[in-house]
Amino acid sequence: MNQTLDEIQNFKGKYPKQIWSLFFSEMWERFCFYGMRGMLVFFMISQLDFQEKAATSQYAATQAFVYAFTFVGGLFADKILGFRKSLFWGGLLMIIGSLILATNPHDFFFLGISFTVIGTGFFKPNISSMVGQLYKPNDSRADAGFSLFYAGINLGALLGGYLCIAIGKGEMLSKIIPEDKRWNVAFGLAAIVMLISLINFVFTQKSLGTIGLQPGHPQNEEKSAPIPKWKEFGVYILSLIFIPIIMIMVSVPQYTNYFMATVGPIVLIYFFFEMSKVSPGERKKLWAALVFILFSILFWGIYEQSGGTLSIFAAKNLNKDLLGLDPNGVNNSGGAFFIIFLAPLIGLLWIWLSKRKLEPNTIIKFGLGFIFLGLGYYVLFATRLFADLQGITSLNFFTLALLVITLGELCLSPIGLSIMTKLSTKSLQGMMMGMWFLASAYGQYVAGILGNHLATAEEGTSNFDAFMIYTNGYKQLGLYAVIAGVVLILISPWVRKLMQEVR
Incomplete structure (x- = not known):
C-alpha cells in the first residue's frame, strides 16, 4: 500500500x-447506466413492438430491481467482498x-x-462508500467532496442520457452507422464506457x-478473521444464479x-422490531x-416518469x-x-440563508421539493399552449x-442520505440506508403504476388525443x-419535535 488511511x-x-479517480469511474458508470435507462422504453416500443402500458411496466x-439490489450489493460488500471486489464484480456484470x-x-x-440489474446493484452503493472513507469523521471538507462526486454522476448522466x-x-452518426446496426452501437457504447x-x-x-x-484482509484497518474463499465464490455464483430469476421477474x-x-x-416489520429495542429519544x-x-x-414515483411516460411523450409529442x-x-x-x-x-443559497438564520429545516426543504416537482408537472400540462x-x-x-x-430534486435528493445517517442509531445505520435505497425501488415501482394510468390511449388514437391524455x-x-x-x-x-436536535 502506498499510503496509510x-x-x-x-x-x-x-x-x-x-x-x-473515483469521480471518473463513477462518471463513466453513470454514462452506462443512464444511457441504458434512456433507451429502454423507446427501444421496447419501437423495436420490440411493446404497447405503451407494457413498456412502462x-x-x-x-x-x-436495480434499486432493490443496491441494498443486497451493499450487504454483500459489508460482510464478504469488500467495496473493491464488489465494485469490480458489478462493473464486469454490467459490461x-x-x-x-x-x-x-x-x-x-x-x-x-x-446482467446490468445485478451489476449495478454491486457497483452503485459501494463507490460512494469509498468516497466517504477518504475523509475523517466530521471533516468539514467532506460535503465539498460529495458535491464534486455528485457532479461526476450528473456529467455521466448528461453524456450517456x-x-x-x-x-x-x-x-447522430446516421451517415456512418448502418440503420440496422444503430441500436447495437448504442448499447455497445454503454459497454465501452463501462470498460x-x-x-x-x-x-x-x-x-x-x-x-x-475485503473484510479479513491482512492490511484492513478493522481486524477480523479472513473470509473463506468458498464464501466469496459463493457470492459470485449466487449472483449468476439470480440472473435467470431476475430475467423472468x-x-x-x-x-x-x-x-x-x-x-x-x-x-417494515423488522424495522418496528428494531425500534422496540432503542431508547424513546432514538x-x-x-x-x-x-x-x-x-x-x-x-416523490420518486412522480419524478421518475422521465424514463417512462415522458420518454414516450418526447418521442411522439415534441418538436426540435x-x-x-x-x-x-x-x-x-x-x-x-x-x-x-x-x-x-442552491448550496450557496442555503449558506446565505443560514448566515441570516433563514435557512429552512430539512422537512421544509422536502416540502419545497414536492412543490417544485408539482409546478414542473403543471408546466408540462401547459405545453398544450x-x-x-x-x-x-x-x-x-x-x-x-x-x-x-430539477429544482425540486435539488431540494430533496442531496439531503436524503445525510438525514438518514443523522436520524439513525449507530447500530441501525446500515439498515436505514438500505431502507432509503429500497424506498427508491418502491418509487420506481410506483412510477410504473402511475405511468400505466397515464398510458390509457388505445391503439388507433390520434396523436393529438394521446397528447391531451398525457398532459x-x-x-x-x-x-x-x-x-x-x-x-x-x-x-x-x-x-x-421527533427529530429533536437534528436539523
Missing part, C-alpha cells in the same frame, strides 16, 4: 487526490450485459438487462491504501408485484426517518425547436445538465418543465405533488 485522510487542500420493474445487448438486443433483451438514445434513433470505468478503477486501487479492502411484471408486495411489509428519530422514507417513495436537439436526448439528460449548474448555486393539431408541442417549454422539476395526467401528478408538499410543511412542527 491516516495519510490519505490528512490530505492538504480541499480535495483528496483519490477523489478524482417493464421499465418500472427493471428500475425497481457483459451491455455486450449481450450490443450483440443482439432484439433476441436477448431481458438477458442483457438482467443524450448520446446513446440519439445514436439508437439515428439522430473504461473499470480500467480506471483498477489503476485507482493503488492509491486507495486500505480503503475498500422483469419480463413478467406480475412477479414484480409479488416481490414488492412481500419485501416492503417484511422490512425511537422518535426513527419515526421521523420513516416519514422521510415514505414521502420519498411518492431547442437548437435542433433530439427530444428524447433532452428528456434523458436535461435534468443532469441543470443539476451541474444549479447544485452549486404551444401544441399544433398533430399534437406536437415545444421542446423549449418542455425543457423549462425539466428545469423546475391531463401530468396535471394530476402535479396536483398530487403540490398537496404532498403542503402536507409536509404543515406537519413540519411535529416532525421537527
